[in-house]
Amino acid sequence: MSLPQLHLVPVRSRAAKAFVAAWHRHHPPPAGMVFAVGAADEAGVLRAVATVGRPVARHLDDGATLEVTRTCTDGVNNANSMLYGAAWRAAKALGYRRLITYTQDGESGASLRGPGGG
Template identity: 40%
Template sequence: MAHASGETCPDYTMESRNDKTITNEREGLNSPERPENQQLVISPVPIQTARAFIAWAQPHLALPAGTAFALGVQTGDGTLAGVMLIGWPTAWAFDDGDTAEVLALATDGTSDASGVLLGAVWPLVREMGYRRLIAYTRIDDPGTDLWDAGFRILPRPIGWHTGSRAGDVTRVLWAIRHAGGRR
């Protein structure tokens, strides 16, 4: 590059945003295959598909009966990353017609999949007329995604006991409820 005085100066070029984008794409940093770049989408899934996914992702989990519906979360390319089964409460103390229960939740490890499912299910069941949604976690599970979705720990109802069978693990009861209590 020559100045008006005739001197030559080194060519200083600044990297434009487009050059950086192209470099990132070349290196795969903007690729939809990268987990942090994937858009997660909620969709209904057939109950049998959800059951098969749970059996694959968490083979130790016993599949519950009485499922009302299933939700799935998919990545931007349509890959199923997680499922949730919703139904009526398994404990008679909560089977009041106002309460639904998260019966099972399983993911393939995709970041935020369980949080996205939990965040989507409460508005959906509330729209269906339920006033409370409950879920259980193992005592050793911190329940971070439940907490982030608005669930809170509930004390155990009178007469409710867990751990009565060999191999049972103590469970924590979580709930989210519509303001205003019962109808």
């Protein structure tokens, strides 16, 4: 069985929040966002989303920094790396100089190293 080929798709705020609510049972969808990006398979089915907003920490909310507030997948391989890379490219294109995110204890951070994060 081959891995699905993914491609980036724009995702509206409401659709991103609905996807997170359906697949990410540990945390609620983020309250606000600047933009969202998704990964869809060959059939156009949304398989993963990333939401990007202003930093939660006020001292980092300097106007030049955005935060990946949530990534969520249905378990498809390599989607997180694809979304982190797309989020950084989009943030740079909008004039932002820094994109931050957080990982939980025990997470390897491997999805961040692929797009140059770490």
